């Protein structure tokens with residue numbers, strides 16, 4: 001029932017095409033019934049001189065070409081009629097294929113569109129829990145399974161049912177005895193086919209899973225190829241892949257063997273069925289109960305019926321698969337997402353931010369932020385320092401509305417963040433993520449992503465601030481250089497710098513760096529901070545970092561520990577307090593002494609006030 005509802009829902013907008021393809025199938029089937037009738041007519045009436053009372057309409061159709069005398073002299077006319085019928089059948093089958101393909105391709109396209117759109121707006125939690133491979137499979141092979149159902153199985157079920165009904169009524173009108181003989185093994189073949197295909201479904205599923213595992217293994221291996229090489233684990237990886245490869249081969253072999261056994265058994269049953277019609281039909285013909293033409297007609301219909309009936313089980317089993325796929329697609333489409341939310345307000349964002357008694361947890365009972373209160377004025381630079389897992393990124397996640405806070409208050413200027421439109425606030429915040437991601441496009445296109453109306457001059461300017469302009473120019477294609485998957489032809493630090501340039505191009509009133517200078521060397525870090533310093537006060541800037549020199553020049557430094565703010569103040573204030581900040585500062589200075597090198601670090605320590 002659920003499946004039928006889904007069929008009805010999915011065909012929306014394409015039902016006319018479906019009706020047309022069903023009409024074409026009916027026409028093809030009707031026409032296919034004509035050839036044996038023409039042959040019977042030729043054998044019995046033209047050659048055999050017997051009366052022909054098959055059906056008034058068909059009688060008239062053949063009579064249209066002339067009387068018996070005329071036709072017996074020009075028997076080639078019957079050959080031409082058969083050829084025309086075959087061409088007409090082919091034409092109707094072509095139209096059926098065309099219309100059902102158009103409808104099913106539309107359905108698949110709409111489904112992919114809906115899924116893609118939905119996935120753009122899912123809540124962040126969804127991506128944390130969902131497996132990427134599984135999502136990709138739902139958007140590709142599950143959609144394909146549903147498409148195959150609509151393009152083939154649905155119409156084939158209709159064709160088979162129509163074929164059986166029409167053939168049966170036609171055969172019954174000619175000879176009840178022969179019809180019974182022609183149908184004697186049909187139920188057995190049908191039941192056997194249904195039983196077999198239900199049973200084999202499990203093997204199909206196992207094979208699909210084994211193939212999925214093999215491709216997932218390959219994908220993981222390719223993504224982690226550097227780790228594999230670095231740990232010299234090639235042999236181990238090959239063995240793991242071999243195991244999956246072997247398992248897949250064995251399952252496919254088992255599947256093909258089972259299908260071959262089924263085919264040979266059902267072939268055997270079909271031959272016996274044809275044998276029964278031939279022997280019993282010959283007996284009745286000799287006795288004069290039926291004509292030779294009727295025997296030939298029954299044999300033709302028998303052959304026409306056998307193929308769809310033996311495949312009926314397969315079609316039904318595949319339909320079961322299509323319903324499972326449709327449900328997997330529906331699971332995604334029925335998820336709650338940001339799309340369902342009402343639009344929030346869109347105030348002008350100046351850049352004043354205040355957190356008041358914010359508590360936050362991702363998982364109930366596991367507090368991540370504990371009573372956070374913090375005031376950031378427009379244009380200020382705030383640095384956040386804290387151990388891993390202390391809640392720095394979570395603070396940013398709330399600000400960008402990736403997650404919602406349940407208690408406390410966050411105000412942007414004077415507006416409660418909860419009331420501000422999600423897209424609006426994200427448009428007004430530039431964020432450089434902890435793990436920068438670059439699309440497989442040119443460097444320029446990756447930069448345009450931030451602001452498609454930006455000028456080339458602005459792009460170069462942002463790249464210069466992020467100290468990546470010279471690096472880009474050193475590539476032979478310059479800004480047109482196409483980045484590989486995940487930007488692999490850039491180093492980690494280069495990717496970070498490019499994503500800083502991208503964020504700067506957005507020109508938002510709020511700028512966030514989430515540990516975005518960790519992969520650049522101290523010298524480059526200093527250069528970027530100097531360049532940024534010139535833009536100071538243009539945007540409220542939040543910097544999350546572990547390197548003290550990155551942090552020290554901020555207007556306000558916030559020290560987080562296990563989700564709580566434990567210290568807050570300027571570098572000068574914090575250095576004079578006994579606390580985490582002073583301890584880390586001392587550790588980094590001691591390290592510097594240990595290394596005992598004349599370093600940029602030393603300069604940084606001296607210039608901390610100006611170097612953000």
Ligand SMILES: Nc1ncnc2c1ncn2[C@@H]1O[C@H](COP(=O)(O)OP(=O)(O)OP(=O)(O)O)[C@@H](O)[C@H]1O
Pocket residue numbers: 125128362363368386387388389390391392393394395434515
């Ligand atoms: N999506 C999530 N679901 C559940 N727990 C999460 C999620 N994201 C983060 N956490 C948990 O919240 C805590 C704070 O994480 P957060 O990423 O804010 O730390 P952080 O200070 O930014 O750390 P780092 O410096 O390593 O990036 C951690 O204990 C982490 O395991």
